[in-house]
Amino acid sequence: MQAELHEPIVVGECEHDACEKPLEVGQVVWKKGHDLYCSLRCMINDMRSPKGKGGEAFGSTGPFDKSAR
Ligand SMILES: [Zn+2]
Numbered sequence: 001m002q003a004e005l006h007e008p009i010v011v012g013e014c015e016h017d018a019c020e021k022p023l024e025v026g027q028v029v030w031k032k033g034h035d036l037y038c039s040l041r042c043m044i045n046d047m048r049s050p051k052g053k054g055g056e057a058f059g060s061t062g063p064f065d066k067s068a069r
Contacts, residue, residue, distance in 0.1 A: 016042035017049075
């Protein structure tokens with residue numbers, strides 16, 4: 001007897017704009033509010049790049065201080 005293969009049931013896709021992987025039933029996903037992410041990394045990356053602001057996320061103070069004179 002051959003087991004029938006069927007397409008995985010997709011429940012959604014990763015909310016991270018740079019990822020957008022399909023999320024399947026049974027897959028481990030990360031939830032933040034109503035948003036689903038395929039991995040913790042995606043969730044963190046998405047939080048670090050806020051949507052709709054269109055500017056620098058952390059202003060002028062950051063880890064990459066160029067020490068402008
Ligand atoms: Zn993802």
